[in-house]
Amino acid sequence: MTASILNVENISLAFGGVKALTDVSFSVKEGSVFSIIGPNGAGKTSMLNCISGRYTPNSGNIFFNNKNVTSLQPNDRADLGMGRTFQNLALFGHMSVLDNIMVGRHHLLKNNWLTGPLYWASGAQKEELEHRRKVEEVIDFLEISHIRKSIAGTLSYGLRKRVELARAMALNPKLILLDEPMAGMNLEEKEDMARYILDLNEEFGITVVMIEHDMGVVMDISHEVMVLDFGKNLICAKPEQVMADPYVKRAYLGLEEADSEPEEVNTLEEVS
Numbered sequence: 310m311t312a313s314i315l316n317v318e319n320i321s322l323a324f325g326g327v328k329a330l331t332d333v334s335f336s337v338k339e340g341s342v343f344s345i346i347g348p349n350g351a352g353k354t355s356m357l358n359c360i361s362g363r364y365t366p367n368s369g370n371i372f373f374n375n376k377n378v379t380s381l382q383p384n385d386r387a388d389l390g391m392g393r394t395f396q397n398l399a400l401f402g403h404m405s406v407l408d409n410i411m412v413g414r415h416h417l418l419k420n421n422w423l424t425g426p427l428y429w430a431s432g433a434q435k436e437e438l439e440h441r442r443k444v445e446e447v448i449d450f451l452e453i454s455h456i457r458k459s460i461a462g463t464l465s466y467g468l469r470k471r472v473e474l475a476r477a478m479a480l481n482p483k484l485i486l487l488d489e490p491m492a493g494m495n496l497e498e499k500e501d502m503a504r505y506i507l508d509l510n511e512e513f514g515i516t517v518v519m520i521e522h523d524m525g526v527v528m529d530i531s532h533e534v535m536v537l538d539f540g541k542n543l544i545c546a547k548p549e550q551v552m553a554d555p556y557v558k559r560a561y562l563g564l565e566e567a568d569s570e571p572e573e574v575n576t577l578e579e580v581s
């Protein structure tokens with residue numbers, strides 16, 4: 310049986326009187342693609358922020374590789390192997406693609422302003438080479454070599470999203486949190502992004518936790534899907550089981566149950 314890399318236990322989070330999350334529990338298997346879906350305001354981003362450490366839940370615990378990380382800062386979680394992207398792009402628009410990706414590895418540097426001047430003796434040179442090698446590996450993998458010197462802010466939205474993914478990957482994460490990786494993309498860009506997510510999962514063994522609104526993509530590439538509804542875990546199962554759930558069919562897939570449909574149609578006809 311595959312071990313869980315992430316265990317979320319009874320997480321609740323409120324903003325004043327607004328309950329964003331209520332007693333949410335789930336676990337994510339190591340090496341899987343796990344998607345979180347649900348309508349606007351269901352608590353998806355809040356959940357991702359609790360996992361990454363941006364928000365501290367009011368109650369409950371989060372275990373990453375069996376370590377309780379609930380009260381750790383985002384940087385400490387990144388050190389343990391959690392990478393993330395954001396719903397709204399968070400790149401440095403005035404910096405080159407290469408520099409943006411290098412920023413992703415900044416926290417892995419052991420040498421600093423004190424040891425840096427002893428470039429050869431301190432191992433800073435070896436460290437920098439290793440740093441570059443990893444960045445080049447990610448650039449090749451995501452096929453962004455041709456834009457490495459471009460200023461991030463001048464790129465198309467789809468490419469900027471890919472650079473953001475590159476920056477998260479450069480961190481060498483075991484788990485990557487993706488907040489709407491395909492939002493605002495055209496069909497071709499979405500297909501590319503879906504392929505990169507699948508490849509990073511299969512080739513690098515990175516576990517993916519993703520929020521995504523595109524149901525086609527979610528059902529295609531996820532091993533498990535959790536539906537959040539008004540801050541609660543409605544169902545967490547394999548994509549085919551989630552798609553077969555009557556509530557999900559109605560609310561998210563636009564499909565009606567065959568036996569309830571005729572009545573509603575008749576009612577509308579009578580009214581008109």
Ligand SMILES: Nc1ncnc2c1ncn2[C@@H]1O[C@H](COP(=O)(O)OP(=O)(O)OP(=O)(O)O)[C@@H](O)[C@H]1O
Nearest residue numbers: 324327328329347348349350351352353354355356
């Ligand atoms: N920083 C915040 N301050 C106050 N309320 C917040 C904050 N973040 C989220 N909320 C509220 O918590 C609830 C859940 O929001 P959240 O953004 O997590 O939902 P979501 O499912 O990600 O929505 P969307 O699909 O629109 O991004 C909403 O009622 C939202 O208004």
